[in-house]
Amino acid sequence: MQNRVLLVEDDDELRSLLARYLDNQGFTVREAANGRDGLTLALGQDCDLVVLDIMLPDISGLDVLRQLRARTHLPVVLLTARGDETDRIVGFEVGADDYIPKPCNPRELVARLQALLRRIAWDQKAELNASREYGDLRIEPAQRRIYQNGEPVDLTATEYEVLSVLLAHAGSVVRKTDLMQWALGRRLEAYDRTLDMHISNLRKKLGNDDPPRIETLRGLGYSYRVPT
Template identity: 75%
Template sequence: MQDRILLIEDDEELRGLLARYLNGQGFVVREAATGNDGLALAQDELADLVVLDIMLPDINGLDVLRQLRYRTRLPVILLTARGEETDRIVGFEVGADDYIPKPCNPRELVARIQAALRRVAWDQETEGPRAQTIGDLRIEPDERRVYQDDQPVELTATEYEILQVLISRAGSVVRKTDLMQWALGRRLTPHDRTLDMHVSNLRRKLDKGESSRIETIRGLGYSYRRPA
């Protein structure tokens, strides 16, 4: 079965170029030029992944993302203006899984899409371990959900993957290069702060005023502190 992509982009020329390229790579593409149209198509649940432009004519793409997150856990890749780091940070806080700056290389977009879809497919096809408890967190692999003090924590698919990797190696340092490959399915490149932003969001969602459970090991990577 072909993977289905929902492409929400108001620039007709760019949207057409990306749609043709994605079709040529074997994807089924549904197109929307506005946020409202994109949300209407997303309601049909006929997509496996969403590519979402932030700058839309009717609804800001970040607001579209917020509404998507109320309804679905589909992976979402943001198209952002080059250099707009604030948009990228807010996008990750709202629930984006990845981003790519515009103008984007269609080949890179396909690589990001394939990496995100591989993570989803692996999670669906692999029989995961039983529920794991570490301190106040309980991880339910079958549900792909995390509970803190028995209350669900809303994580994106990428945040869940990062947390899974860190907890599986609690007390040890996970190098950034390895964490990027295992959790996001791609190589770490210079000046790419995607991983740092996801970890920042995890800290914001999991820490309750105490020192962070995810430690930064300068020059190496991250480590999940074992509970005392």
């Protein structure tokens, strides 16, 4: 896994600032000032992850994300307006892996990107490549894919990480703080609903079982129940 980042941001000053900082931190940066150019570059498979602003002059970042998700599992971090929870929720529903509110701290952005790259690289290690089965699910770490009844489940990179952690601890409670650290690579902060949105998306994609296969234990965390 290399450190190639596509930065899609129409604010020239902010894009230049972030690009310089990322470059100084060892990232190879490609830039796009609008959604159409960003989509073309992203689909050209010349980057490892995308930093995508929601507010773009031609097509919205959410529309770019929708088109990306129809064709690729490339990790995407959204840049959202501070305090706009609606954008964040819709972003996660469409398939974002993480988000950073604007104006963003370049240092935090780098930390988020590095954590995302580490999580992706971790499952590519040879010792983790053995497939494992949990009822109707089969995880294939070498492919970073999860199959349900033999069919691939369409997951984002972060959804895959969250589910793989829950599967590794199937039948046990995973504390929310631990799941946030292990799957997203950062600490859980007050009022952060990032993890809740990923769990909600996983439940929808795996089917609305009754009782749910991903159980919420209030005040504790989550537990994956293997369907019988």
